[in-house]
Amino acid sequence: MIENLAMGFMISLQPHNILYCLAGCVVGQAVGVLPGLGPTATIGMLLALTYNLDLTSSIIMLSGIFYGTQYGGTITSVLMKIPGEAASVVTAIDGYAMALRGEAGKALGIAAFGSFIAGTAGTLIISVMAPPLSRIALLFGASEYAMLMLLGLTLVIHLGSESKIKAVLMGAMGLALGTIGMDSVTAVERFTFGAETLMEGLNVAVVAMGLFGIGEILVMAESGTARALRDSVRCPEKIRDLLPNRHDWKISLMPISRGTLLGFLLGILPGGGVIIASFASYGTEKRLSRNPERFGKGAIEGVAGPETANNAAVSGAFIPLLTLGIPANVVMALLMGAFILHGVVPGPFIIDQHPKVFWGVITSMYVGNAILLILNIPLIKWFVKITEIPFAILSPIVVMICVIGAFSINNNPVDVLIMMAFGGLGFLMKKFQYEPAPLLLAYVIGPLLESSLRKSLILSHGSLSIFWTRPISMALFMIFVLIVLSGGLGGPLKRILKRSRSVGQGAVTRE
Amino acid sequence: MPSQNHKDLWSAVCLFAMGLFLLTLSTRIPIWSASGPEAGFFPFLIALVMMVFSVLLAAKALVVLRKGCIPAVEHLLPGGGTKFRILAYALLMLIYGLALPRFGFLVSSSLFLVLILRGVERQNWKTLIPVVLLSMFLSYVLFRHFLGVPLPRGILPW
Numbered sequence: 201m202i203e204n205l206a207m208g209f210m211i212s213l214q215p216h217n218i219l220y221c222l223a224g225c226v227v228g229q230a231v232g233v234l235p236g237l238g239p240t241a242t243i244g245m246l247l248a249l250t251y252n253l254d255l256t257s258s259i260i261m262l263s264g265i266f267y268g269t270q271y272g273g274t275i276t277s278v279l280m281k282i283p284g285e286a287a288s289v290v291t292a293i294d295g296y297a298m299a300l301r302g303e304a305g306k307a308l309g310i311a312a313f314g315s316f317i318a319g320t321a322g323t324l325i326i327s328v329m330a331p332p333l334s335r336i337a338l339l340f341g342a343s344e345y346a347m348l349m350l351l352g353l354t355l356v357i358h359l360g361s362e363s364k365i366k367a368v369l370m371g372a373m374g375l376a377l378g379t380i381g382m383d384s385v386t387a388v389e390r391f392t393f394g395a396e397t398l399m400e401g402l403n404v405a406v407v408a409m410g411l412f413g414i415g416e417i418l419v420m421a422e423s424g425t426a427r428a429l430r431d432s433v434r435c436p437e438k439i440r441d442l443l444p445n446r447h448d449w450k451i452s453l454m455p456i457s458r459g460t461l462l463g464f465l466l467g468i469l470p471g472g473g474v475i476i477a478s479f480a481s482y483g484t485e486k487r488l489s490r491n492p493e494r495f496g497k498g499a500i501e502g503v504a505g506p507e508t509a510n511n512a513a514v515s516g517a518f519i520p521l522l523t524l525g526i527p528a529n530v531v532m533a534l535l536m537g538a539f540i541l542h543g544v545v546p547g548p549f550i551i552d553q554h555p556k557v558f559w560g561v562i563t564s565m566y567v568g569n570a571i572l573l574i575l576n577i578p579l580i581k582w583f584v585k586i587t588e589i590p591f592a593i594l595s596p597i598v599v600m601i602c603v604i605g606a607f608s609i610n611n612n613p614v615d616v617l618i619m620m621a622f623g624g625l626g627f628l629m630k631k632f633q634y635e636p637a638p639l640l641l642a643y644v645i646g647p648l649l650e651s652s653l654r655k656s657l658i659l660s661h662g663s664l665s666i667f668w669t670r671p672i673s674m675a676l677f678m679i680f681v682l683i684v685l686s687g688g689l690g691g692p693l694k695r696i697l698k699r700s701r702s703v704g705q706g707a708v709t710r711e
Numbered sequence: 712m713p714s715q716n717h718k719d720l721w722s723a724v725c726l727f728a729m730g731l732f733l734l735t736l737s738t739r740i741p742i743w744s745a746s747g748p749e750a751g752f753f754p755f756l757i758a759l760v761m762m763v764f765s766v767l768l769a770a771k772a773l774v775v776l777r778k779g780c781i782p783a784v785e786h787l788l789p790g791g792g793t794k795f796r797i798l799a800y801a802l803l804m805l806i807y808g809l810a811l812p813r814f815g816f817l818v819s820s821s822l823f824l825v826l827i828l829r830g831v832e833r834q835n836w837k838t839l840i841p842v843v844l845l846s847m848f849l850s851y852v853l854f855r856h857f858l859g860v861p862l863p864r865g866i867l868p869w
Contacts, residue, residue: 365764376758391736421793422796596824599827604862611861617805650753654748
């Protein structure tokens with residue numbers, strides 16, 4: 201393990217990779233500060249543009265965006281009580297209360313240090329867990345993969361969506377879109393209508409940019425240019441203002457430890473994600489606290505725990521992607537798209553076939569978290585200034601990046617038209633309250649699911665019994681049935697989420 | 712004004728139609744053979760799932776609608792000036808995408824930014840000119856030199 205980590209650091213500490221990591225963290229943090237655009241839209245926009253970079257640099261930069269956005273959301277949560285990201289909603293409760301007491305620096309500081317600790321621990325845990333998990337994954341055959349992907353998609357639908365029926369419909373639409381192009385098994389053309397552009401299917405970057413980028417811009421265009429921002433609390437000027445003292449560390453140590461573990465485990469679960477991790481951590485710390493009445497009034501544990509958990513969840517989410525080839529959430533699905541764009545399919549073979557990519561990406565998480573820590577100490581007030589940029593100026597620039605990105609994939613204006621069509625679809629989905637995440641996730645894993653399903657049925661001569669006669673496949677099938685019949689694992693987590701959200705939103709909107 | 716349940720009903724009808732269309736197209740491809748599932752099998756299965764769940768969504772919406780008058784939530788599609796903004800954005804994006812290979816990155820992107828910022832967002836020239844110049848410079852450096860993205864030259868030599 202130490203040799204592998206050393207190899208990984210040799211790659212991630214190369215000057216150009218540090219630069220890409222820095223760029224990803226800066227862009228991610230800037231995006232995280234702005235409500236509206238999120239990591240999904242940003243990664244979708246930049247996915248096509250990283251095509252010309254090598255795979256490791258591309259994933260390092262895109263991953264930097266992901267954890268950068270988490271911290272960007274924290275800044276506005278603490279200073280303005282406006283969560284830049286959904287995962288920062290709970291931070292707004294106690295973080296802003298601390299800021300009103302003149303402790304904004306401590307809140308931001310403990311969030312930064314907690315995130316760094318979570319990122320470091322996450323890197324170590326992945327280094328330990330990933331190789332044995334990959335060996336287990338080698339036992340997986342076509343039927344196990346089919347069940348695992350179906351289970352992953354089902355969990356995303358159950359845990360991440362308000363309306364399950366609508367989420368299933370979006371998942372089905374995503375799977376349908378994934379069938380466009382040449383069939384991988386028989387080379388039959390499907391749903392291309394004679395268009396050569398569609399022979400290789402739709403490009404994942406184009407779909408993501410359309411749904412999450414252009415769609416979001418059209419929604420924001422509808423709401424107009426004015427965007428009233430709350431007056432922010434004074435931003436910490438000096439570095440020592442950001443350093444928690446010994447007492448703060450004493451109170452925060454256990455929340456940070458619990459947040460790391462809880463966040464990492466929830467991040468592994470498909471559909472779990474950083475949002476649930478932060479809410480679950482807040483609820484846990486409040487329940488375990490000797491003085492729960494302090495929560496909501498500036499309890500430092502209410503910042504330390506959730507911020508650590510959301511960063512740990514980001515690390516955890518890499519486990520199923522890198523070891524099993526299953527994206528745990530829509531951002532991981534986009535990263536999977538980045539791998540596929542470069543001709544590499546993530547999964548159990550990636551450690552052996554592309555060790556430099558694997559260990560380079562793992563160690564870059566540590567580097568990225570260190571960069572965020574160093575970056576935030578002198579530059580917080582500049583990131584806050586980004587919130588002053590009006591939508592009227594920002595949106596055309598975002599559109600320009602999307603159009604360049606879509607065009608640059610194949611130098612083909614048809615990709616721009618397809619992106620705009622998905623932009624229109626994304627806009628309509630928002631208006632009709634359909635979530636785009638199940639669609640994109642299903643679109644990315646659809647071809648793999650179909651391939652595994654068909655291979656399984658070919659091997660079993662058309663008999664479905666292959667899914668419950670092989671032990672691993674049977675276990676996954678039982679879990680799938682349990683979730684479908686009872687609303688299973690999602691129920692308790694969703695109740696925590698709903699309860700925490702109603703407490704959080706009540707506190708955030710109370711003025 | 713329509714309620715969310717009306718929207719669910721209409722969207723369910725559209726999704727059912729989509730599912731039916733997919734079902735029809737997938738039956739034109741081989742679905743099953745002696746060796747097992749063929750290219751049409753998976754889309755056929757998905758089409759069935761779409762049709763079943765859109766019927767469920769429609770049924771759920773109808774049950775609520777039949778119970779009584781549901782308060783409207785918002786207009787289905789925006790009206791007036793907002794519609795203009797969205798259509799203007801959509802049209803200008805379309806023209807920008809089509810103009811990009813012919814006129815090049817610098818010319819088409821600059822024109823796009825000017826038209827959106829001035830025509831749609833009503834920004835004054837004092838704001839517009841520096842924003843356009845800075846955006847073009849930064850994006851050229853970012854795309855061309857940092858990310859290595861080949862940008863179309865169009866009518867300009869660089």
